[in-house]
Amino acid sequence: MQTHFLDLNQLNDDEIMELIRLAIQYRDGKLVQLKRPVYFANMFYENSTRTHTSFEMAERKLGITPINIDPKNSSVQKGETLSDTVKTLQAIGTDGVVIRHKTTGWYEPLIDDERIHTSLVNAGDGSGQHPSQSLLDLLTIYDEFKKFKGLKIAIVGDLLHSRVARSNAEILKRLGAKLYFAGPDEWYPSDFDNFGEFTNIDTIVGKVDVMMMLRVQLERLNEDARESFTAVEYANIFGLTEERGSKMKKKAIIMHPAPVNRNIEIADSLVEAPQSRIFRQMQNGVFARMAILTSILKSKDLIAEDEYEDIN
Amino acid sequence: MQTHFLDLNQLNDDEIMELIRLAIQYRDGKLVQLKRPVYFANMFYENSTRTHTSFEMAERKLGITPINIDPKNSSVQKGETLSDTVKTLQAIGTDGVVIRHKTTGWYEPLIDDERIHTSLVNAGDGSGQHPSQSLLDLLTIYDEFKKFKGLKIAIVGDLLHSRVARSNAEILKRLGAKLYFAGPDEWYPSDFDNFGEFTNIDTIVGKVDVMMMLRVQLERLNEDARESFTAVEYANIFGLTEERGSKMKKKAIIMHPAPVNRNIEIADSLVEAPQSRIFRQMQNGVFARMAILTSILKSKDLIAEDEYEDIN
Amino acid sequence: MQTHFLDLNQLNDDEIMELIRLAIQYRDGKLVQLKRPVYFANMFYENSTRTHTSFEMAERKLGITPINIDPKNSSVQKGETLSDTVKTLQAIGTDGVVIRHKTTGWYEPLIDDERIHTSLVNAGDGSGQHPSQSLLDLLTIYDEFKKFKGLKIAIVGDLLHSRVARSNAEILKRLGAKLYFAGPDEWYPSDFDNFGEFTNIDTIVGKVDVMMMLRVQLERLNEDARESFTAVEYANIFGLTEERGSKMKKKAIIMHPAPVNRNIEIADSLVEAPQSRIFRQMQNGVFARMAILTSILKSKDLIAEDEYEDIN
Numbered sequence: 001m002q003t004h005f006l007d008l009n010q011l012n013d014d015e016i017m018e019l020i021r022l023a024i025q026y027r028d029g030k031l032v033q034l035k036r037p038v039y040f041a042n043m044f045y046e047n048s049t050r051t052h053t054s055f056e057m058a059e060r061k062l063g064i065t066p067i068n069i070d071p072k073n074s075s076v077q078k079g080e081t082l083s084d085t086v087k088t089l090q091a092i093g094t095d096g097v098v099i100r101h102k103t104t105g106w107y108e109p110l111i112d113d114e115r116i117h118t119s120l121v122n123a124g125d126g127s128g129q130h131p132s133q134s135l136l137d138l139l140t141i142y143d144e145f146k147k148f149k150g151l152k153i154a155i156v157g158d159l160l161h162s163r164v165a166r167s168n169a170e171i172l173k174r175l176g177a178k179l180y181f182a183g184p185d186e187w188y189p190s191d192f193d194n195f196g197e198f199t200n201i202d203t204i205v206g207k208v209d210v211m212m213m214l215r216v217q218l219e220r221l222n223e224d225a226r227e228s229f230t231a232v233e234y235a236n237i238f239g240l241t242e243e244r245g246s247k248m249k250k251k252a253i254i255m256h257p258a259p260v261n262r263n264i265e266i267a268d269s270l271v272e273a274p275q276s277r278i279f280r281q282m283q284n285g286v287f288a289r290m291a292i293l294t295s296i297l298k299s300k301d302l303i304a305e306d307e308y309e310d311i312n
Numbered sequence: 313m314q315t316h317f318l319d320l321n322q323l324n325d326d327e328i329m330e331l332i333r334l335a336i337q338y339r340d341g342k343l344v345q346l347k348r349p350v351y352f353a354n355m356f357y358e359n360s361t362r363t364h365t366s367f368e369m370a371e372r373k374l375g376i377t378p379i380n381i382d383p384k385n386s387s388v389q390k391g392e393t394l395s396d397t398v399k400t401l402q403a404i405g406t407d408g409v410v411i412r413h414k415t416t417g418w419y420e421p422l423i424d425d426e427r428i429h430t431s432l433v434n435a436g437d438g439s440g441q442h443p444s445q446s447l448l449d450l451l452t453i454y455d456e457f458k459k460f461k462g463l464k465i466a467i468v469g470d471l472l473h474s475r476v477a478r479s480n481a482e483i484l485k486r487l488g489a490k491l492y493f494a495g496p497d498e499w500y501p502s503d504f505d506n507f508g509e510f511t512n513i514d515t516i517v518g519k520v521d522v523m524m525m526l527r528v529q530l531e532r533l534n535e536d537a538r539e540s541f542t543a544v545e546y547a548n549i550f551g552l553t554e555e556r557g558s559k560m561k562k563k564a565i566i567m568h569p570a571p572v573n574r575n576i577e578i579a580d581s582l583v584e585a586p587q588s589r590i591f592r593q594m595q596n597g598v599f600a601r602m603a604i605l606t607s608i609l610k611s612k613d614l615i616a617e618d619e620y621e622d623i624n
Numbered sequence: 625m626q627t628h629f630l631d632l633n634q635l636n637d638d639e640i641m642e643l644i645r646l647a648i649q650y651r652d653g654k655l656v657q658l659k660r661p662v663y664f665a666n667m668f669y670e671n672s673t674r675t676h677t678s679f680e681m682a683e684r685k686l687g688i689t690p691i692n693i694d695p696k697n698s699s700v701q702k703g704e705t706l707s708d709t710v711k712t713l714q715a716i717g718t719d720g721v722v723i724r725h726k727t728t729g730w731y732e733p734l735i736d737d738e739r740i741h742t743s744l745v746n747a748g749d750g751s752g753q754h755p756s757q758s759l760l761d762l763l764t765i766y767d768e769f770k771k772f773k774g775l776k777i778a779i780v781g782d783l784l785h786s787r788v789a790r791s792n793a794e795i796l797k798r799l800g801a802k803l804y805f806a807g808p809d810e811w812y813p814s815d816f817d818n819f820g821e822f823t824n825i826d827t828i829v830g831k832v833d834v835m836m837m838l839r840v841q842l843e844r845l846n847e848d849a850r851e852s853f854t855a856v857e858y859a860n861i862f863g864l865t866e867e868r869g870s871k872m873k874k875k876a877i878i879m880h881p882a883p884v885n886r887n888i889e890i891a892d893s894l895v896e897a898p899q900s901r902i903f904r905q906m907q908n909g910v911f912a913r914m915a916i917l918t919s920i921l922k923s924k925d926l927i928a929e930d931e932y933e934d935i936n
Binding site (some may be wrong): 382 | 661663667689691692693694703705706708711714715716717718901
Binding site (some may be wrong): 037039041065067068069070079080081087088089090091092093094119185277 | 645673674677678680681684694842884886896903904906908909910
């Protein structure tokens with residue numbers, strides 16, 4: 001039971017499996033009752049419709065009242081520290097605060113401050129973690145294979161700048177998957193050798209159970225960027241083209257955190273192909289976040305005992 | 313029963329009259345119960361407080377939970393297609409999406425995509441339609457005259473750039489009204505000859521039942537615009553001045569989609585004069601939109617059978 | 625019973641005390657039932673997360689549905705007057721409108737317009753009033769001393785540009801407090817002589833019951849500003865340093881409207897020191913605003929008779 005939800009690596013295997021099972025229960029129609037009105041603030045200092053809307057939907061489905069705060073209209077502009085902003089939201093009566101912030105580990109100065117008792121939820125921190133995305137990825141893989149141990153999983157693309165690549169690599173290795181990495185050399189962080197094997201997409205595309213493609217930030221492919229390839233070259237050398245897709249194992253799946261740059265990371269025709277779980281990932285995102293928020297609600301004793309099942 | 317609501321011209325006369333009657337029932341206090349929680353996203357790619365707030369109020373009055381999404385903070389900025397954005401909102405669990413977009417017919421590529429089953433509501437598309445505005449205009453006229461057949465209606469002003477002028481001209485002609493148009497020659501689309509007669513405001517102001525004035529986009533009257541008249545000249549030649557207002561038939565009404573440029577399209581003193589229905593139009597907007605959303609809810613079987621009347 | 629809430633000075637002493645008592649009841653768990661769904665629009669033309677979020681929370685705790693409108697996306701950009709915007713929100717069905725606007729007395733042209741019957745709540749007008757902030761300050765002082773008469777209160781800092789300084793000075797003097805002012809000469813409005821004595825912080829810090837520090841707008845301390853002091857000099861000459869804090873009376877309290885510029889107006893270590901009521905003020909803000917909104921709901925007969933107490 002977590003007061004905060006900041007980094008999936010702080011959970012042990014059982015705790016992660018419990019969240020996955022809880023998410024599946026919510027997807028199957030589980031409902032909960034809150035003991036009193038509960039308020040969560042959502043503050044996204046970096047734009048993210050997808051994650052923001054997914055958290056808001058998860059909150060609403062649990063009966064939590066979301067308070068959306070646009071940091072562009074906020075006191076942050078007046079030089080207030082994140083700590084003071086969080087304490088303000090706490091004073092106003094929020095039970096939790098979902099934050100995405102460009103500072104890696106934005107939450108670290110806050111969790112040691114005993115005056116903060118509102119719950120902190122990390123919706124992405126700088127080049128750090130994106131734990132709710134990791135959990136929905138795990139849920140999507142588990143849906144398919146009912147296990148992690150022994151699965152062969154490729155993570156392909158911009159490993160260096162991707163929050164979710166690092167989270168997923170650490171967790172999946174811990175859970176027993178065998179990992180392969182591919183993508184441009186200049187985007188490979190050498191410490192990923194601890195989690196798996198750096199190879200190339202053509203070597204592994206026919207062998208793995210999961211092709212987890214990462215988003216390319218297009219501005220990195222501009223002419224004035226320092227990269228040694230264009231968007232077309234990226235697609236040809238590192239992307240999941242139709243031809244490569246045709247070499248995948250029959251039961252292998254395609255994943256991507258979205259939004260997809262169609263025909264760059266993945267061929268347009270593969271995005272919604274039968275092997276693709278990309279929109280399934282988004283759907284799972286709401287249920288994964290419901291499980292995360294539930295662990296916080298439980299830690300605060302805010303869920304009524306007599307839970308009941310949905311009739312829908 | 314409509315899964316989408318995109319263009320009023322796709323409805324037959326009976327369907328339009330049913331929406332008008334339903335809107336009147338809501339205004340009289342009708343309430344409905346939803347079978348389960350229903351979520352609609354509101355995405356306005358072009359600013360429109362009035363339409364956005366009106367849709368949000370209609371949703372809330374029906375018990376629908378609105379999810380407001382500001383496209384300026386969205387993945388659209390990351391190059392995502394509208395189709396992928398809509399599919400994302402669908403995956404996250406929205407039952408419908410209300411969209412205003414600068415692209416005429418933004419919905420056309422989407423309605424043929426069988427993977428999209430979330431309902432699409434057109435809140436204004438480029439130089440195309442503004443069907444919810446048309447419906448509220450029809451409701452406001454019907455309130456007054458209990459019929460359309462034989463009514464004489466003038467539509468005056470910037471016919472070329474007005475979404476609602478075209479929607480209304482097509483529908484009102486079909487419903488049996490006799491239409492007159494006035495305004496600058498350069499803002500008269502010649503195909504409007506199919507719907508009515510192009511004349512000048514002084515010829516018709518004393519004859520018609522409805523003076524429907526259109527909004528002028530002020531930037532078109534700037535010095536560096538190519539128009540041949542200034543704001544003051546526009547008011548004198550094409551506007552509903554006090555003097556012209558005094559020549560209106562006793563039971564004739566003034567309409568305008570708002571926001572009004574007071575003393576340009578309409579004399580300040582006429583905006584809230586007894587003949588004006590401008591704020592009545594805004595009030596009707598909420599009920600017209602409740603009727604529109606109800607047609608979608610019905611098509612998805614989301615309304616409980618035992619509807620009951622409001623006691624207020 | 626107020627239809628609008630615009631300026632605390634329009635209330636008599638009994639009415640103010642009734643609001644304070646009502647706020648305390650809400651803090652103690654009082655709940656109310658509304659007779660029908662009630663909608664309030666929140667329009668903040670100037671950024672203010674704190675006040676906006678506090679009003680939204682107050683609305684939600686009372687069961688009012690907030691409709692948040694971002695004026696940056698609004699028809700205001702199309703040149704609509706504030707009066708027409710308010711009448712639009714009224715037509716759409718809002719029972720009240722909470723507005724912050726840069727125009728001092730923005731509400732004056734509206735309250736004489738008999739067509740406006742939606743309730744207006746002033747969340748800060750130009751260099752005018754900030755009555756909900758004043759009320760929460762009064763509540764915070766009353767919590768501590770159970771009276772105003774005879775209290776010695778210092779208001780220190782930028783008296784010239786602070787909305788709340790003027791509101792508080794007028795009200796606190798009327799309620800019987802003895803006021804002292806300190807801060808830069810150039811920021812002292814000479815008519816404050818009517819409310820209390822202009823002196824310096826070192827003379828009064830050991831004598832008063834309340835040190836009410838005002839926010840400095842940092843841009844006034846820029847090199848190109850005309851002020852005769854830097855941020856560091858401001859802290860040394862006018863700020864509540866640790867040394868000055870140590871001279872305060874044992875039961876005296878520190879207040880600040882927040883956000884605080886730590887180490888400018890107040891030493892970092894004092895912001896959350898035992899004497900500080902700064903976060904308590906924010907907490908009280910929600911309950912003070914609940915009391916304000918309740919006075920409006922009562923004036924419109926929107927509260928059900930059989931109120932009941934919270935069991936939490």
